[in-house]
Structure formats: structure tokens, C-alpha cells
Amino acid sequence: MKAVFLTLWLLLLSVALVPVASADGISENRNEADQLYSLKDFKAANKLYLKLAKAGDHYSQGRVAHMLANGEGRRADLEEAYAWSVLAEAGGDSFVTISSEQLLERIGDKPGAQKAAKKLKAKYGQKALIAKAQRRAESEAARRSSSSMGSNLSR
Secondary structure, eight states: OHHHHHHHHHHHHHHHHHHHHHHHHHHHHHHHHHHHHHTTOHHHHHHHHHHHHHTTOHHHHHHHHHHHHHTSSSOOOHHHHHHHHHHHHHTTOSOOSSOHHHHHHHOSOHHHHHHHHHHHHHHHSHHHHHHHHHHHHHHHHHHHHHHHHHHHHTO
């Protein structure tokens, strides 16, 4: 019973601390990416924004969408730009300069673009990232629980 309680407590604590622990890192990386973008180092800025976007930063998702729509740092890809803009808008980001609806109007394969957006949301949307953090916390709690049980057995 004690191990179950400890596991649940560690799970809740780790899920609660993930956004707090990473908020400073996101802010620093976002500032660095913004600086790279202002220096027109689009390739490096895109790489950093993409890393942040995959971590769930809605501002960076909007920047990735903007850069992909304009071919900054990578070849222009309206379908992928649309997918990232959908995620950014879902998170309430105000940076999105071209709305997902405007992008969708410019895309020939609208169903394909919507499918790509759904796939990206399933991988990097808020629910997916929370589930990933929970799995990581459960795995860590199980690892800690099994290592503490092993040390108890050796006594």
C-alpha cells in the first residue's frame, strides 16, 4: 500500500512540476530563437522554434507555421504550415500571422492538409503531451519503486 501511495504521489508531483521546470527553459530558448530570427538566421531559428513547438509551446508553433508558409529556414510547405497553425490557434496563440483557414484556402489538397493537422495534433497537441508526461512519470515512479524494493530485499 505504501508503494502505491508513493507511486501516485510521485506521479502527481512530476506531472505538476513539468510545466514549471520547463517554463524558464522555454522562455530562454524562445528569446534565443527570436534573436536568431531577427538576425535572419532562419535555419537556426526554425530548428529552435520546431524543438519548442514539439514541446507544446504555442508561440513557437505559430512561428513555425509562419516560417513554413513563407519558406523561411526551410522550403515552403503550406500543408505543414497549416497543421502547425491549427495547433497554435488551439493553444490560443495570438502570433499566428496567417490563420489556419487562410492557409487552408491556399492548399490544393484540403483533406490531406486536415489529415496532417490531425496527425500533428495527436502527436504534439496538449492532450498528447500531457499523456506523454504522465507515462514518463509512471515509468519513473515504477523505476524508483522497483529500485527501493530491491534495496529492501537485500536487508
